[in-house]
Amino acid sequence: MKRRICLQALALTGVEAMDSVHGASETSLRIGLTPVILADQVAFLSRWGSYLSERTAARVTFVARESYQPILDMLFSDQLDAAWICGYPFVKYESQLSLLCVPLYLGEPSYQAYLIRPKGAANGIGGWDDLRDKVLAYSDPLSNSGWLVAQAQLAKVGISPAELKRTFFAHGHRNVAQAVASRLANAGSIDGYVWETMRKQGMAAISQTEIVWKSEEFGFPPLVTRRGADQPALARVQQAMISMAGDKFGQELLRTLNLTGFTNGKSAMFDSIRAQAKMVSGSGVPA
């Protein structure tokens, strides 16, 4: 509840995790956050912002939204200097974006998408081909694991969206888990990293859901900038991110994020997403 209130506050009022006075500089960097991470912990973001500020000689703040599109809109309209988005919007808007860095999850710049169902539910869902006439929860229209993967898998098993009883977007992976846990949906397509992080944090929704399917590895949601952005501070941010695993405070922040570090991103990391998007009509990625 507290997290939800905080998230709403961040989303609706644009409250930013303010840098501490100590280490503040005239250069200001705003980084947008999407539901690819559990970004509603204000105290954590404040600590992370301070950490980056101290190492970049810039005032780093985070801006969180519960959907991907507003963050992209803000990024494209120069309201943000960088954004942590999903791999799918990256490949979709790759011509306008540059990779800043890619997180390492379990030591790899990749993750999986999960299909989950209510735990112990006798709803007969054992895979994608069981979703006919069922209610399926997505995360976001611009989410790889929370929409694109589902479209590809449904197409793969020959189920058109119209054959599902109902689908809806839950505005975030965490909400997908909650929707499935509360039986609002019979199944949900979710980011495996988020699900595992929620499980690690002992969130109730996870204990009420179970995984019925795991995808292949996809490139982990990257931090991107507008293509052509030439702020020197961004390079320092990139270096600070990549260096986080090397110092104690950075490791502590990474543990909170359930990540092992950041690395320089390469477009090839997202080939699997790109290939998948090309198979899904309406994905916006030309075949």
Next chain:
Amino acid sequence: MLRRLPYRIQIPVGLSLAVLVTTFLVTAVSAKFYANRTRQENLATLDRGVVLIVAQARPLLAADDIWRMFALLRDTAALIPGAVEGKGRLAVLNDEGIVFAASDPRVLETGMEFLGTVWHGQKIAWIDNSPDAQRWNRPDGAVMLLNPIFSEDGQLMGHVFMEIDGSVFAPDWLALSKTAFVSALLATALLLPIGWIIGVRMTQPVARLIAFIGRIGNEPPSKLRLEVPITRDPELGRVAQAIQQLTIELTEREKSEERALSAERLAAVGRITAAVAHEINNPLMGLLTATQTLRIHGDAQPVREQTLDLLDRGLHQIRTTVAALLPQARVEDRPLNPSDLEDVVTLIKAAVTQNNCELHSHIKVESALRVPSAPMRQVMLNLLSNAIKAAGPNGEVSALLEADAQTVFFKVTNSGPSLTAEKFSETLDSESGHDPRGFGLWVCRELANQYLGGFGLDLNTTAGTSLVFWMPNRESIESST
């Protein structure tokens, strides 16, 4: 059970019971009021919740945003009575009557056809473009609401459905019982000592009266009369008055008893005096005759000696009789001698002559006589005197002194009217105290009892009356000691 307890316990216990009963009744009535009020408040809350949801649901229905609708219903349900415990649920239906989202999707599944179906025994009918809400009050106390959602331009967008289980409206007896219990406990804790004090104060006059009543019979009424407890209570005042009256009457009775006792003592003294006079009078006449004989024939030596012996024995008998009245005196009595019968006959002769009758005496003594002479002489004198009177003029009286080793008998027969056993018993009873004039037979019986002998009517005698006196032929216990 309570009535068996003293007032000082009855009153506080009664007060506590009254508190408990009152608490129970108040709780029951309060519960009813509380239940009604709670129901009205809950229904008002439901109405407000519906208004809130209708307003919030429009844009979400328009945006087809199931998640946010769910979040809205879930958050709103927290305000709806019983929803958190799973006893209430909210749902928004789309314009096709299908569940769009519900606060509890386990019960109202997403995409479930709802309008037009039967839900918990109630047909949920469509609302045909009516802005009015529908409400169903189910027999189990549950309430269901269905409210249409219209767009600003009047298009039906969907419905809000709300259901609250009947148990939500039921009084929370457990909570009420706890409150009642605590109230009763506090009230009892407060009232019990107060009731005890009041009870003790109220019953104090009663207790004083009871204690006073307990003294009646154990203490002199004349003393109690002055100590009757005074009470201001009118009821108890009447009791105290009655007790006062009782002590007065007891005092009077005590005085009457003292007077009666005094009179009885006087009567007893009179009876004793009469008995003594009777016992002395019997030989006295013979002694007077003897003195007359001595005066006339005293010159003759044998007559003088015989008469003086007679006078000596007669006076000894009187002395013995008088001495017997003195408990301290110890009389040295000699054993009976056959000549004692002759003495008695001599002493009674004057009466024989006076009554003009005949007296015959016989002695059949086969063993030594060990019985005391004084009581036997007294018995003989009494029985002969009585027989002479009973025989009447020209009658005959015979006396027999008979003795063997075990018993000494003295039998007197008169020719007078036969005495029946009943008459004999009546005579003995009458002589026992009511008739101071006749003590002869009564004294005989008393002496028989005293010397472990007997006295009675000889029923074998057909003509006249025979009375028999006997006593063991041995020294009396008194004389032996």
